[in-house]
Amino acid sequence: MADILLQVDQLSKQYPGARKSSPIHAVSDVSFQVNRGEVFSLVGESGCGKTTLGRCIARGLSASSGRVLYTAEGGETIDFLSADNTAFRRIRKDIQLIFQDPYSSLNPRMTVFDIISEPLRANFKLTRRELEERVTDVAEKTGLNPAYLRRYPHAFSGGQRQRIGIARALVTEPKLVICDEAVSALDVSIQAQIINLLKDLQQQLGMTYIFISHDLSVVEHISDRVAVMYLGRIVELAPKEALFVRPLHPYTESLLSAVPIPDPDGRRERILLEGEVPNPAHPPSGCPFHPRCRFRTERCAAEVPALREISKGRLAACHYAAELDLKGAPLEALERKEEVLL
Template sequence: MPERILNVKGLNKEFKAKSTKLFSRAIPIKILKDISFDLLEGETLSIVGESGSGKTTLGRCVLKGMDATSGEVIYQTENGKEVDYLHLTKVDYKKYRKDLQMIFQDPYSSLNPRMTVFDIISEPLITNFDVGKKEIEKRVAEIAKKVGLNPTLLKRYPHAFSGGQRQRIAIARALITQPRIIVCDEAVSALDVSIQAQIINLLSDLQKEFRITYIFISHDLSVVQTISDRVAVMHLGRIVELASVDSIFDNPKHPYTEALLSAVPKPDPNVKKDRIILEGEVPNPGNPPSGCEFHPRCPYATKKCMTEVPEIKAIGKDRRHSVACHYAENLQLKGVDYGSKAQ
């Protein structure tokens, strides 16, 4: 069994929204609500959900790119020591920051247009390590080749590269410090489908070579199925289901997951698309409904769902499938049916 490299416990994030009423107090909006999960070394855990479900906020809070309101992120270092990453001193934070990196959604806006590609890739190396000029040049050239960039083009600026090439630059920048964990925030959503496949294959190859652990944030379930080991489904700031990728796609236990999976494209044109259309509007995070927050749009909701908040709990024989639904063990939900799968 792989060792646990990260343990997120009770992570919460709250923003203050200005009220429209004169002299009234700011309205607290909870974006993350008691998020807890383990991350195993060398695995890919995907975070999925609708826009506004809190996926990106979760990724940034885990990396301390955004301060969480409360909670812990316990990181197990290479020597086996456990540290709370969110509450490190400045000295310790700098010591471990190189181990956790991020790849952003838009490769162009995340790259400084006034810096050459060489400077962009080498900046984290210079910041985190005491290395000489020749060593920097050597390591930047090596990592550029790893991600499929021509080292002779590194003196150019980001605007001279295509979208796929810019994402490779962003990946090289994340890899240069030899991190153990990388958060990929919609890392392929801005790319063409053909380029997406190249970047996904690249990420998989790098994971095998360097034993990298990924938190892969995405709304594209087809990509998620390809790259993931486990999947966490988020709805309105909560994880409502967490299981292996096969369990999620073949045997979902939460009605929200079933609805998301019904939108996955099917390669066989003869297979009838049984799309589940959720009626009603997405709840307002500033004024969420009582009980289960999905109940206004859930076709299986009862009075109990309207008043009682379901706790996320492990179900099944192996207890590896966690779900927050009162009727998870009774509902017969549909997974993805691809029909005659393409070879």
């Protein structure tokens, strides 16, 4: 049985709209679990709610409803969202964020040492020597030269700045790290370095990641399981190999059709969706995806599909998920098709 570290239960986040009767549904009734030691990815196009969801989990934003059950050391289960100040202070060091922009997320008036040590000062009572030892250790683990810790962020490249952000997130020795588009602002070659660093650190330190991204090529490289979001809801959740080989939701199929082919002469059909993403203040009736779906029926417009298990470990919010034969991504890295097909 999987060792569950985090259980997200019916989490929703709404923002006030222009009228009180029309709130903006950024995240709607999302539920999933994250197992200890895995990389759980949230993917979807811009505006789907994945970043809002991640920040609600870390309590960077206040959720409108729902629970985030965190299993702390010793087996104690705590609702991270409703925990009182005493409990929150005790466990907040266990859940950390790596932000998207390595430029605006670092205070330009603080040295690298002060940036990395700030979470330690907030969560622990350490001597100056202990601070220096912890910061130097995490700097070395993240590929930063300890001799440069007295410098300011402007002296570093984008990739180095993101390493500083990673070091800041890891210095409290968290159990869960939420990577919010942690490589999207970097060049492709630097992206690969940071992804490999995150994977190495996970193996060394035994951490768990929630990895938020819109880039399925990156997600394929790092993930164990993937949840696909559309208009604030999870529409498919599956192990990575199964999802990339044979998606169960038409929206996932359209995303996979946009994954670049390594062969420059390669040709394949791109699935272009109809229309635009609906306004979250006025979501469509029935299935949120039905106005853009090529398989829609009258039932899709009238009935909201539940996120249900189609086969072991594979969930989809589509009335016809068990019947559709959808195309996966033609990635060379996926050789084991016969092992994961239904």
